[in-house]
Amino acid sequence: MLQQIYDALPTILQPVAKHTYQSAWTVYESAYYTVYPGKQRPAALHSSFVDSCFDSTNEYQSYRDEFFNGPAKEYLEEARREYDRLGGDGQFGGTDLDTGAALYALVRKYQPETIVETGVCNGCSTLFLLLALHENQTGQLYSIDYPFYADESLAEFKSETFDGYGGAAIPSDRDPGWIIPDDLRTRWTLRLGKAQEELPRLLDELPPVEFFIHDSEHSAPCMMMEFELAWTHLAEGGWILSDDIDWNDAWRIFTQVREPHQVGQIEPSMGYLRTSLKQH
Numbered sequence: 434m435l436q437q438i439y440d441a442l443p444t445i446l447q448p449v450a451k452h453t454y455q456s457a458w459t460v461y462e463s464a465y466y467t468v469y470p471g472k473q474r475p476a477a478l479h480s481s482f483v484d485s486c487f488d489s490t491n492e493y494q495s496y497r498d499e500f501f502n503g504p505a506k507e508y509l510e511e512a513r514r515e516y517d518r519l520g521g522d523g524q525f526g527g528t529d530l531d532t533g534a535a536l537y538a539l540v541r542k543y544q545p546e547t548i549v550e551t552g553v554c555n556g557c558s559t560l561f562l563l564l565a566l567h568e569n570q571t572g573q574l575y576s577i578d579y580p581f582y583a584d585e586s587l588a589e590f591k592s593e594t595f596d597g598y599g600g601a602a603i604p605s606d607r608d609p610g611w612i613i614p615d616d617l618r619t620r621w622t623l624r625l626g627k628a629q630e631e632l633p634r635l636l637d638e639l640p641p642v643e644f645f646i647h648d649s650e651h652s653a654p655c656m657m658m659e660f661e662l663a664w665t666h667l668a669e670g671g672w673i674l675s676d677d678i679d680w681n682d683a684w685r686i687f688t689q690v691r692e693p694h695q696v697g698q699i700e701p702s703m704g705y706l707r708t709s710l711k712q713h
């Protein structure tokens with residue numbers, strides 16, 4: 434919504450709007466962390482992610498620069514324009530560019546051969562992961578999605594999945610991941626169906642998985658089921674990442690019980706864990 438207001442402003446006003454928004458956000462953030470002094474700021478969480486997962490800030494920054502100098506932003510902007518043109522009541526949703534840069538950097542650094550993702554929707558996270566695999570010139574991404582179309586009833590979709598579904602939707606005449614350009618699709622396999630049914634089947638067919646990313650149904654039972662399944666199919670030194678870890682207690686309980694080698698957050702709602710340090 435904010436993005437749409439920003440896009441509709443005359444170009445000359447956009448820098449002023451951006452500056453005002455950022456200043457207001459800084460004031461709000463400072464007030465928030467004064468009231469809740471025990472909480473770690475997103476920036477602190479993020480630097481601890483960079484320190485733990487990369488050899489140096491410079492190394493992380495070089496992957497981030499590569500990401501922002503690449504086509505991701507342009508693909509996403511074009512996809513959003515197309516989405517608005519197509520109409521419908523749905524929300525575009527999806528992983529933002531900053532989180533996308535972090536996913537991209539992890540895949541570029543650790544060069545996974547097998548990535549499994551649940552929750553594709555329009556395809557933002559899928560795009561970021563495929564761009565990294567394309568640059569690595571190795572690896573395959575397997576995604577699972579049970580799509581929600583913009584012309585469907587949200588109440589009906591919620592009753593089929595879970596009550597808290599946020600409403601991210603794909604245009605009614607498109608497939609999940611429709612924003613992915615053709616030249617990135619050779620490293621991608623999409624399976625349609627609920628993660629509860631498709632994920633056990635898929636993981637049984639694949640070699641151990643180096644990266645698993647949850648972004649499908651954020652109900653506690655589904656998240657817990659996905660984490661546990663992924664854990665048993667994870668390669669040594671493998672990673673589990675999850676969006677929306679703050680929606681329920683599944684991630685907190687899972688990481689406490691399984692005690693992975695490393696656990697942290699890329700940003701407040703995106704968690705990661707790693708089973709053990711891989712030689713690289």
Ligand SMILES: C[S@@+](CC[C@H](N)C(=O)[O-])C[C@H]1O[C@@H](n2cnc3c(N)ncnc32)[C@H](O)[C@@H]1O
Pocket residue numbers: 526527528551552553554555556557558559577578579580581594601609626627628629648649650655
């Ligand atoms: C938040 S969106 C994913 C956003 C995507 N990762 C991105 O960055 O653009 C969640 C997706 O999961 C799908 N979904 C919901 N419940 C599901 C389930 N039980 N199994 C598989 N997919 C599901 C939704 O239809 C939607 O496409």
